[in-house]
Amino acid sequence: MTSDKPPTPSVWTRPHPKRTRPALNRERIVAEAVRLLDDEGLESLSMRTLAVRLGTAATSLYRHVTSKDELIELVVDELYGELDVPDPAAEWRAPLAGCARSLRAMILRHPWAASVLGQVGLAELGPNLAHQSARQLALFHAAGFPPGEAERAMDGLLAYVIGMGVSEAAYLSLLVRTGQTEHPRELRDGTFDYGLDRYLDGLQARLAAL
Amino acid sequence: MTSDKPPTPSVWTRPHPKRTRPALNRERIVAEAVRLLDDEGLESLSMRTLAVRLGTAATSLYRHVTSKDELIELVVDELYGELDVPDPAAEWRAPLAGCARSLRAMILRHPWAASVLGQVGLAELGPNLAHQSARQLALFHAAGFPPGEAERAMDGLLAYVIGMGVSEAAYLSLLVRTGQTEHPRELRDGTFDYGLDRYLDGLQARLAAL
DNA sequence: ATCCACTTGCGTACAGTGTTCGCATATGCG
DNA sequence: CGCATATGCGAACACTGTACGCAAGTGGAT
Incomplete structure (x- = not known):
């Protein structure tokens, strides 16, 4: 040997x-x-x-x-890389809705993301998050929001989608834990779209008043 | 001895x-x-x-x-006990805004709540959550939303507030971690109120179209 | 080839975690 | 008093994140 x-x-x-x-x-x-x-x-x-x-x-x-926390931050930024934010178009509403739905789809693809977002939030904005945020912001500027206001309109939309994802993931995990029958996906999509439409209606009213 | x-x-x-x-x-x-x-x-x-x-x-x-997880669920329900949901009034907008601000204040009082909500969500609705949810729903009914729709309008509002709380708590913890100067509270309140107003505007438009 | 600085893999170890088990004590009731 | 039941808790187990130090590899300069 x-x-x-x-x-x-x-x-x-x-x-x-x-x-x-x-x-x-x-x-x-x-x-x-x-x-x-x-x-x-x-x-x-x-x-x-x-x-x-x-x-x-x-x-x-x-x-x-360097640590598990850093790993999780990297994971979160990886998730943001999955988003595909639409390009700005003549009509602003469809791209914004698409942007929101893309974020929602990402969260539903990775249900654990809801918990992680609560721990690390939007995190130390990694490259993916920075890139996607810029693209999202462009949609609001293209819609006609002035420079100072676009960020706030965007934050509101993201908060809505994230909050909906957090609530939904928690609700689903509750159903799983109690072994209950599953809530049909269509209903949940309907609830999401309802709130999304209300928020977009609010943005529309605001744009009209500008 | x-x-x-x-x-x-x-x-x-x-x-x-x-x-x-x-x-x-x-x-x-x-x-x-x-x-x-x-x-x-x-x-x-x-x-x-x-x-x-x-x-x-x-x-x-x-x-x-029985477990730490159960303890956390109990803690979450305890938090919901801190909310004070306004009584329904002739004007619906002020009570709804008060409801949202009460929830936001609770989250800011307990910044760790944002992470916990992501883990346990609205949880196995304990007595406090059940009670406050019923009161919140009453506000939407009083505003004129039909039985099937009031829940969705409410879910959207709660999602917005929770998502804003999650994002804000994560952002603040990031500032603390990096030792950066603090974002003034007024600015964050302004961002919150902006999104809240947009959503409430959307509800108003919906009510007018009913 | 030979040295050297440096990077990378990893076995060991430590403090701290949630939780189970069994024993001791307290408490209420006949 | 005697007994059933509830409660407090010390010891132990499986597991966690991670610091440390050693071995092996790598690439360049001599």
Whole structure:
């Protein structure tokens, strides 16, 4: 067993022909964290379980991420990368509604996001959040809101969508916990659209009064 | 040291003259938990630290509360008990705004509530939540919303306030973490009122079209 | 090739968590 | 008094996030 390495190893016996592994890096860690959260939920995310999925040890993760909190911030920014904010158009209402629905869809795709948003909020605005926020703001400017007011109109819309997502995720988890029958998705979509329409109506009235 | 108890102990040497303690019960536990959360924040709440404050052992709490999650649900319902929902009046707008501001004030009084709401949501509607929800719903009925629609209008308003609270709490905790200067309260109140007015305007337009 | 500075993986360990179990004590009731 | 039941709690378990130090790899300068 001592130094039995072949002098000129064939391509096949060489320990790891090309690159041994995709190598551990921040992107891989964050991506796997999102997958783990989708599969198992928020309380199942621990540095150890995540490491097992990545085929490494828990402490290895700390070479690329300084803490679990930072990991969660990175995860949140990753989520914001999933949004696709529509381009501004002649009509402002449809793009804004699309923007809101895209955010809602993201939250429903990752129900644990509601809890995480409460913990970390919009976080230390990572690159994705910064980018998407700028695109969202452009929609409000295109709609005719003056520079100082567009931010407030946008904050209100985001607050509505996030609050709806938080309430809905909590309600769904309650149903799951009590094993109750599921609330039909259509009803929940209807409730969401109702409130969205009211808020957009309010924006419309405001634009008309400008 | 063996059986040296006095045969007829005086009132003063008796171990605990009257009632030894206020006795541990659910109310005292929940009340102290809220106080601990206000003082030290969400991540400082552990069964052990809470027990120390109550002068008992951690495991004693489990005689009155089945788990930490249940404790948090009880805490949330306690918070809802702090709301004071206005009575219905001839004019619907002021009571609704008061209702929203009361909820917002509660969240700002207990900034950790934003994170907790994300975890437990409106929870297994405890008595306080049930009571306040009924009062809130009455405001929408008094405003003229038909039975099926009042719930949706109410859900939208609550979602807006909760989402605003979540975003704001996260933003404030970010400022604290980075040691940055504080965002003046007036500005944040202004942003809140702006969105609130837009939503209420939307409700007004809807009522006019009924 | 040889050294060196530096990065990366990871085994060990520690303090702290929620929670279970079993024992001791208190309490109410016949 | 005697007994059933409720309550307090010390010990222990499985698990968490993370600091530390050692080993192995990497890339450049000599």
